[in-house]
Amino acid sequence: SSKIRNMEVQSGDGVAVLEDCIGFSLTKTISKVEEKLKKGVLPDCQDDDIIPRVGNEMGAEVQIRFLKAKLRVMQEDLANIVFECRKKDDENQNLGTRLKDTEEENSRLQRTISLQQSQTEKYKMLSQEANKKTEGLQQEVTALEKVLQ
Numbered sequence: 001s002s003k004i005r006n007m008e009v010q011s012g013d014g015v016a017v018l019e020d021c022i023g024f025s026l027t028k029t030i031s032k033v034e035e036k037l038k039k040g041v042l043p044d045c046q047d048d049d050i051i052p053r054v055g056n057e058m059g060a061e062v063q064i065r066f067l068k069a070k071l072r073v074m075q076e077d078l079a080n081i082v083f084e085c086r087k088k089d090d091e092n093q094n095l096g097t098r099l100k101d102t103e104e105e106n107s108r109l110q111r112t113i114s115l116q117q118s119q120t121e122k123y124k125m126l127s128q129e130a131n132k133k134t135e136g137l138q139q140e141v142t143a144l145e146k147v148l149q
Contacts, residue, residue, distance in 0.1 A: 030071070034064055 037060045058066070 030068075033067070037064060 040060075
């Protein structure tokens with residue numbers, strides 16, 4: 001995703017050109033292909049389906065226009081994909097931040113729960129001691145009542 005972040009879409013001769021940080025240039029590649037086509041040298045891979053079969057009967061100028069149009073469509077698709085990737089990357093960063101905040105809140109709440117549990121245990125012990133003291137005092141009161149009778 002960091003590689004996608006570094007990519008920028010630029011425009012050259014009315015054609016959107018994607019250039020990344022490595023220095024790859026579609027403009028240079030297109031120029032080389034155009035030069036080969038003008039010299040009559042066809043690209044190495046003639047069995048691919050970039051140009052339809054009818055394209056072989058087209059002139060070099062028409063093939064170049066066709067390839068540029070196809071390139072524009074592919075570059076628009078690529079720009080859309082890069083945009084979507086950036087959007088997903090931003091969403092992932094936001095979710096990561098939310099997760100971190102939630103984990104910090106969870107940790108804080110766990111500490112609060114632990115503190116409250118220890119306080120609850122402390123008050124239970126004090127309550128039990130008070131109950132024992134109350135029972136002892138109750139027995140004393142009962143014994144004193146018997147003595148008074």
